[in-house]
Amino acid sequence: MKVQSFTPPQRILMGAGPSDIHPRVLAALSRPTIGHLDPEFIRLMDEVKEMLQASFFTENALTLPISAPGSAGMEAAFANLLEPGDKVVVCVNGVFGQRMAANAVRMGCEVALVEEEWGKAVDPQKVADTLARHQDAKVLAFVHAETSTGAASDAQTLCRLAGEHGCLSLVDAVTSWCSMPVLADDWQADVVYSGTQKCLSCVSGLSPITFSERARQAILERRHPIQSWFLDMQLVMGYWQEGEQRVYHHTAPINALFALHEALVMLLEEGLEQSWARHWAMHERLRDGLESLGLELMVEPAARLPMLNVVKIPEGVDDARVRSLMLEGFGLEISAGLGPMKGKIWRIGLMGNGCRPDHVDRCLEALSASLSKARR
Amino acid sequence: MKVQSFTPPQRILMGAGPSDIHPRVLAALSRPTIGHLDPEFIRLMDEVKEMLQASFFTENALTLPISAPGSAGMEAAFANLLEPGDKVVVCVNGVFGQRMAANAVRMGCEVALVEEEWGKAVDPQKVADTLARHQDAKVLAFVHAETSTGAASDAQTLCRLAGEHGCLSLVDAVTSWCSMPVLADDWQADVVYSGTQKCLSCVSGLSPITFSERARQAILERRHPIQSWFLDMQLVMGYWQEGEQRVYHHTAPINALFALHEALVMLLEEGLEQSWARHWAMHERLRDGLESLGLELMVEPAARLPMLNVVKIPEGVDDARVRSLMLEGFGLEISAGLGPMKGKIWRIGLMGNGCRPDHVDRCLEALSASLSKARR
Numbered sequence: 001m002k003v004q005s006f007t008p009p010q011r012i013l014m015g016a017g018p019s020d021i022h023p024r025v026l027a028a029l030s031r032p033t034i035g036h037l038d039p040e041f042i043r044l045m046d047e048v049k050e051m052l053q054a055s056f057f058t059e060n061a062l063t064l065p066i067s068a069p070g071s072a073g074m075e076a077a078f079a080n081l082l083e084p085g086d087k088v089v090v091c092v093n094g095v096f097g098q099r100m101a102a103n104a105v106r107m108g109c110e111v112a113l114v115e116e117e118w119g120k121a122v123d124p125q126k127v128a129d130t131l132a133r134h135q136d137a138k139v140l141a142f143v144h145a146e147t148s149t150g151a152a153s154d155a156q157t158l159c160r161l162a163g164e165h166g167c168l169s170l171v172d173a174v175t176s177w178c179s180m181p182v183l184a185d186d187w188q189a190d191v192v193y194s195g196t197q198k199c200l201s202c203v204s205g206l207s208p209i210t211f212s213e214r215a216r217q218a219i220l221e222r223r224h225p226i227q228s229w230f231l232d233m234q235l236v237m238g239y240w241q242e243g244e245q246r247v248y249h250h251t252a253p254i255n256a257l258f259a260l261h262e263a264l265v266m267l268l269e270e271g272l273e274q275s276w277a278r279h280w281a282m283h284e285r286l287r288d289g290l291e292s293l294g295l296e297l298m299v300e301p302a303a304r305l306p307m308l309n310v311v312k313i314p315e316g317v318d319d320a321r322v323r324s325l326m327l328e329g330f331g332l333e334i335s336a337g338l339g340p341m342k343g344k345i346w347r348i349g350l351m352g353n354g355c356r357p358d359h360v361d362r363c364l365e366a367l368s369a370s371l372s373k374a375r376r
Numbered sequence: 377m378k379v380q381s382f383t384p385p386q387r388i389l390m391g392a393g394p395s396d397i398h399p400r401v402l403a404a405l406s407r408p409t410i411g412h413l414d415p416e417f418i419r420l421m422d423e424v425k426e427m428l429q430a431s432f433f434t435e436n437a438l439t440l441p442i443s444a445p446g447s448a449g450m451e452a453a454f455a456n457l458l459e460p461g462d463k464v465v466v467c468v469n470g471v472f473g474q475r476m477a478a479n480a481v482r483m484g485c486e487v488a489l490v491e492e493e494w495g496k497a498v499d500p501q502k503v504a505d506t507l508a509r510h511q512d513a514k515v516l517a518f519v520h521a522e523t524s525t526g527a528a529s530d531a532q533t534l535c536r537l538a539g540e541h542g543c544l545s546l547v548d549a550v551t552s553w554c555s556m557p558v559l560a561d562d563w564q565a566d567v568v569y570s571g572t573q574k575c576l577s578c579v580s581g582l583s584p585i586t587f588s589e590r591a592r593q594a595i596l597e598r599r600h601p602i603q604s605w606f607l608d609m610q611l612v613m614g615y616w617q618e619g620e621q622r623v624y625h626h627t628a629p630i631n632a633l634f635a636l637h638e639a640l641v642m643l644l645e646e647g648l649e650q651s652w653a654r655h656w657a658m659h660e661r662l663r664d665g666l667e668s669l670g671l672e673l674m675v676e677p678a679a680r681l682p683m684l685n686v687v688k689i690p691e692g693v694d695d696a697r698v699r700s701l702m703l704e705g706f707g708l709e710i711s712a713g714l715g716p717m718k719g720k721i722w723r724i725g726l727m728g729n730g731c732r733p734d735h736v737d738r739c740l741e742a743l744s745a746s747l748s749k750a751r752r
Contacts (some may be wrong), residue, residue, distance in 0.1 A: 001426065001427070001644060002429055002644075003426070003427055003637075003640070003641050003644065004641070005400075005404065005423075005637075005638055005641055006404070006420050006423070006634060006637045007407070007637070008407050008408060008410045008416060008417075008420075008634065009410065009414075010385050010408065011408070011409075011410045011411065013409065013411060018409050018411065018412065018627060018630060019409075020408070020409065021408065021409050021631075024381075026406040026407075026631075027406065028381065028382070028481060029405055029406050030403065030405050031383070031384050031402075032384060032386065032396070032397065032402070033384075033387075033389065033395075033396065033397050033573075033579070033580075034384045034385065034389070035387065035391055035394065035709045036386045036580070036711075037391060038385075038387065038703070038709065039703075040384060040632050041384075044382050044384075047379050047382070050377065050379070051379055054377055060698075061661065067444060067445055067581060068443060068448060068606065068738055069443055069444075069446075069606075069626045069627050069629065070444075070445035070626070070627070071605065071606045071625075071626040071627075072443075072444060072448075072606045073607045074605075075604060075605055079603075084511070094386070094526075095660050099605065102605055103605050104603055105607060106602070106603045107603060108603075110414070118400070144716060149435070156434035193586075195627065197409075197627055197630075201524050203409070203629065203630070203631045203632070204409075204412070204628065204631075205443060205581060205629030205631075205632055206628045213516060224506050225482055226482070227455075227477065227482045227483060227603050228451060228482070228603075228604060229447065229450075229478055229479050229482060229605075230444065230445075230448045230451045231446045248447070248714065249447075250447040250448075251393060251394060251446070251447075251571065251573055251580045252443045252445075252580065252581075253445065253579065253580050253581030253632070254573075254579070254580050255397075255402075255405060255579045255581075256579070256581055256629070256632065257579075258382060258384065260380070261379075261381075261382045262381055263413050264379070265380070265381055268377060268378075268379065270695050298516040322602075325414075327414070332410045333410075333414065338624065356704055365583065368474050
């Protein structure tokens, strides 16, 4: 068997993630590995933690990157907070809300759904009503920025409702983090997790997560150990706890953490507020261009996400053909719809390092040309 | 808050993993990211799968890298094969056997232990006796190369015993893979998993795993879905299944898979047999040097591992002081003992790209100088 080294093609990534990684982050990624208990690595871990806290606007002590993708971050949030038999209210307005519900069901929880039409924000009134009907719910879970539909929900209001009903709030910020305000302490959110490959423009494979003191207490007071040894925060915190003797749990993904460190340094150099503003400005540029092409955005203006723009595929246009023309002719990737949205929408990402005017313009050019070609 | 970019110190990694990564693999790691559903990425996945099959000496269709470290690979093996109430026989002769038992207990399985003194191989006779006493056991689980003690067990014999008793065999090959024979088909092993940061010398954070057809059937015939959504092979195989339409499950760790591809290309360029021979030759060189320094290996010759050499710490010598002198004076990392072995042993790794004569000699020099200094 003879396999050649792999040289990836040059792409511009404007799908739903991963996004284009800055050369500084790629350079950090490829520095020679050091040990996961090396004193210098421990220093890096402390800095990563401090920068994650800044990025989530929190002072939560239990803030760290899970050594696996965002889906594992979601699972860590559910698995650590909930025990079999617990009741959880899950808001579902897209694929990732469904995934939350699936996680809770697998863990043996009782699940009450708050369902919303795909492409719309979660309705706070429905949430309030559902929480009122389920006084014994332990957790309210929702997705801040639904990656499958491009709709934002009002995280601050939903967290407040959770607090008023004595629930812990569990927030998926995979797509929103770094491109719009994710204010864990301000919102009094109890768990917020994200992924590194979207608006931070770091490598895929890590899931930053933060737990409030209330959430940390809930974990420490569990009646049963969590089923997952790998995601058990009672064990993981022994390795990530600041200032104390580090206890080996698993071998950290060292090079990915080099990259995370550098991506966070770059994020703080730009500033969170500046990053949010940049994402919003590029969204407006793209939106105007799409409208000039006669394309329609699916989400109503009030619930639109800046970093994920969802376009209705015009009648009679072949979804896969257009995406493939864009990829082959322009090296530019946009994403298809997921689940029931497949064939109905395209998802155009403006994420992190990829959220730039030249990318917006290139995307509009590629989309316009490919649409003409596909219509012929 | 002002954090500087992180520049790791230069190290020679001769602990229990991670090992030193070859510049070719680091270069592959840092190539620009492409999408996880890009046709070129799908091609890379197919090649990775094919090379993993070659490395495990198997034709198992269900062979892929889990997107998380070896501990998650262990969890994936247990979680997919076992259901609550199932009985599993677990061999424990070190930390990783204990971790296996912990996984099984957390999953609600009934666990029968075969315990062995730490530093010794698992005794096949004890295993046969235990399997005879537990005719209803579904799985026999053991660690091929115990990373905590440096002892090899006879994987072929243990897999045969499992087969004779109608059990599925579950093999931890985290440390043995690539440095000694791991022959999944020959052994008729049902699940074998490893980690990428040891004798393959790739980045930490991935866990290659292979399931026999019998194991795959057991997964498809489960009575209950596994609790972990992230590790559910019924879902993961939808993304990794060759030749078919790929179904998005989670965002793959793309750059880490670039690195895995290149590390596997290099492994096959050298050849598995040549790699095993190199590890054995370097082990002999190190062993001779250690004996010249008056140091004693803990494991008896018949059960010694080539890639992980376990040395008894001489009476009166300060464990941490010596390791710290080696790290600071020579930039050379060796590992401490884990759990009950802490303070009693050092673990010296000869793994993958780091398994070289110059490293052996440098290690002996560093150890000799640091021991003298610590004794003064």
